[in-house]
Amino acid sequence: MIEARASKIEDPVAKLRFLKHTEKRVGQVETVLGRPQYWWLRNQKFWLAIGFVLLIPAFSYFRPGSSRALTADVLPNSGNRGGVAPFRETPLEKVWLLDTKNGIETWSNGLRVETRFTTTNRPREYYVWNKNQPASTLAQLPSRQAAGIVFHTTESTLEELEEQKMRRLKLLGESLLSYVHKEKAYHYVIDRFGRVYRIVVEQDAANHAGKSVWADEKWAYIGLNDSFLAVSFETQTRPGDEAPIISQAQVDSGRMLTRMLRARYSIPSGNCATHAQVSINPSNFQIGYHTDWAGNFPFEAMGLPDNYAKPLASLHLFGFNYDGTFFAATGARMWKGVVSSEDLLRDRAQKDSISVAQLRTQLRNHYRRLSALLPDHNKTAGGEPDSNSSEAREVNP
């Protein structure tokens, strides 16, 4: 028990340090505060039990001597969904445009996209920093295609999803689409009925993420308006671990849209994050300025791993911090990413023989330097890539 271990620590500072930096605390807090939605998707014991229940009749049915053989068709996706193994990345099937009729695109994976609200914005232009080479400088990748997806909520007025409220639901949806079209706010909006609307064309930036940061295995992206695509669900964010307001139609469309975008732009699953995960406030170096999908985004239902567990680049690469308000807005799932970020930060401080506070100061100064190098229209994207790399073109600020 985490409490028993903490109780043995006499020094109050050491005790607090232990409690703040132990990953096991997450599980205990989760237990006490209640499990997040979709916990069962990630619970290994749950899936083991389900698998066991399924296997007993299957074993007796397909026992030796039976004319039937156990095939993959009988237990579809057992390897992927069983929960015994963590989420496994599956190759993305190719998705292509079948046809466009009456302003509706039909894609090969069943996705239908309405284009009557489509608009353009400035062409996508973003900068990256090679996080594995801290001394490198800002760069542009040769390809300017989208590097990831940010999931948003429209935070617009909602009405009960009932048949007798159709007129008001349609009215709310239309006014929302007009607004986001005018603001060039997202690349895609998925309305309450699961209809997918393209707003800003994919080649252009959308005004969706504000000050924001994310990183993959190699690159850090600062300012995701230009580098990431925006998919917004017509809904409102619920606090903490409360169930999200999202219809099955929205989930289905979201999954197909995510697959299409990932397939077209070779977007790794790790570069699909929620606005709450990427949003920052550089004026006070706090994360979570926006809290869209702060703790209950159905990553698994979108065919993605639980990216809430991923470390937040804002915390461990650029020295941002968080406060109690942020914790209250998020759920236990996102807390895992926060804790793992803190672990990375602490490990690095230990390696550099400096305090975490000193390291944070260094990282914040680094963020300020990078941000200052960015062009005005893109004051949040940046990084220092490998100047010798052929993959990146150095920026001359």
Place this chain on the structure above:
Amino acid sequence: MKHSNHTPAIGLDVGTSRIVSASRSGEEFQYKSQLNAFVEVPWSKMTEASLKREGVPFVVTGENVSKLIIVPGNESSRFADLLQSESRRPMNRGVLNPSEPQNAVMLKQLIENLTEGDRRNGLPVYYSVPAAPLGAEENLTYHDASIAQILRELNCEPTPINEGLAVVFSELEETNYSGVGISFGGGLVNVCLSYLAVPVMSFSVGKAGDYIDSSAASVTGELTTRIRMAKEESFQINGHFTDKLHQVINVYYDEVIRAVVAGLKEAFSNSRNIPKMGKPIPMVLSGGTAMPKGFRDRFEKLLKESEFPLPLSEIRMASSPLNSTAKGALVAALAEL
């Protein structure tokens, strides 16, 4: 008393009434405090000379006829009483006072005085910030950013910490930082429920010490400065009162306690995040407004009457109510080093 030059960090309680700083030298915690107020005195050569002679810190501003002497901090209360004027307050209801043009300047002066003697170059400073009022989404970003900016200008490395959580870090080490910390300040009462050092829920209540002062002042016709002095010097809740002033203060104290109890009940009854901790947790009361004798007993009585939904193991006063927020902020800072 100057802080040790070797303190690895500083905890700062930026309260409406007082600013308290905490530092650590070896195993010992050290505190300094200043009233978060100032008075303006018309300049004269004699006044300036006498202030110097008395060792009262002051600042001279303006030119010629508009020349003024500003007395910030602890001495401001005495001067306000002497001059029969109200002291001015850089903060109001827990945040920067929007109607005080000198708010940031005076706050910087006070913080600078409090951190005098510390090597401030990159010194981590954890400073307290209030929680949003119950049921409201108050934007505290400006206040938070302003304090951070002041500290950065003083070459410190600022980090905000919720005031109620700081009380938990100061007082609830024995329960592994699980429990409820309440800071009864001048502008706000800040509440935080923590579980294993995680702030589960926090909020503030707008009726606090200043409400008692201003309400009592309006009824009695006294200056709020004098009400505050009477409150701090000789007041006892439910005591035997010989004058109207103490009776009036008692009435408004009761109203503040009832408002906090109602807020606690509402917050913990409505929240879906009420923890199932399995065992009762402690509640600790701190802050200058909780200092009068009998406060804890009155609070406990009213809380019990309200059928508060969370099982409590005890309700107790902080060991050092005026310093607990600053100490908790320091503990949080030290834990990050």
